[in-house]
Amino acid sequence: MRPVLVAFGRAVLSQLHFRMLLLTVMPFVVSVAIWGVLLWLGLQPMIDWLHAWFQASDGFGVAADVLDWFGLGNLAIVLVPFIAMWVLLPLMILTALIFVGVLAMPMIVRHVGGRHYPDVEKRRGGSLAGSLWIATYSFIVFIVLWLLTLPLSFFPPLTFVIQPALWGWLTYRVMAYDALAEHADAQEIRELMRIHRWPLLSIGAVAGAMGAAPTLLWLGGALSVVFFPLLAAGAIWLYVLVFVFTGLWFQHYCLEALAAHRAVALAPVAGPRIKDIN
Secondary structure (H helix, E strand, C coil), X not given: CHHHXXXXXXXXXXXXXXXXXXXXXXXXXXXXXXXXXXXXXXXXHHHHHHHHHHHHCCHHHHHHHHHXXXXXXXXXXXXXXHHHHHHHHHHHHHHHHXXXXXXXXXXXXXXXXXXXXXXXXXXXXXXXXXHHHHHHHHHHHHHHHHHHHXXXXXXXXXXXXXXXXXXXXXXXHHHHHHHHHCCCCHHHHHHHHHHCHHHHHHHHHHHHHHCHHHHHHHHHHHCCCCCHHHHHHHHHHHHHHHHHHHHHHHHHHHHHHHHHHHHHHHHHHHHHHHHHHC
C-alpha cells in the first residue's frame, strides 16, 4: 500500500497547484449549464409522474408501512423527490466524470508527466475511441449493478457501502486507462491494469467514499426546495473537485508503476551488456 499512499501525498500537493485548482472551473461550468437546463425542464415533470404513479399503485401506503417498520416513517413525505434525485444521481456522476476526462485529464497528464516523470517515454497506446469504449462499457455495468442494488440503498448503513463501492469501481476502470493512455503502449496498459488491479481498485474505493459528501449534498435537495439550486451546484463542484483529485492520484500512481515496470523489463538486458564490457 506504500505506493498508493505516496501517490496520494503527491496528488494532494499537485491539487494545491494553481493550475489544478483552476482546472475544476471549466468542467464545473459546463456541468452546471447542462444540468441547470435539464433540471429546469425535466425535474418537476419527473416528480409529478412519480407522484401520480405512487398514488395510482398505492405506493405511498406500502412505502409508509416499510419505513415505519424501520422507524423511518417521516421519510415518506419526501419519498418521491428523494427517488427522483437518486435516479438522476448516476447520470450526474457520469457527466462530471466525462467532462473531467475530456477537459481535465489531458491537462493532468501533461502537468504530472511533465513535472514529475519527464523521462518516461510516451508510447501512446491508448486512444480516444478506447477511452470512450471503456467509459461506455463500464457505465453500462455500473448502471446494471446500481439498479440491482438500488432497493438496498434505501437503508442508511448499506447506502454508504454499496454506492461508494460501485462508484469506486467505475472511477478505477475509466481513470486508470486515461492515466496510462498517453505514456504506455497497448500491452503495457493491459499488463499494468491486471498487475495493479487491487491497488487501483483501492484508489477508486477511497475516491468513492470521498464522493459520499457531494452525494449527501445532492440528495439534501429533496429536503430543501428553496436551497436546491445551491445544493445541486455545490454537489456538482464537489464531484468535479473529487474527480480532478482522483485523476491526479491515478496519474501519479500509474506513471510511477509504469516507470518501475519498464525498469524491471530492462534489467535482464542491462546485465549481459555490463558483463560484456568487463
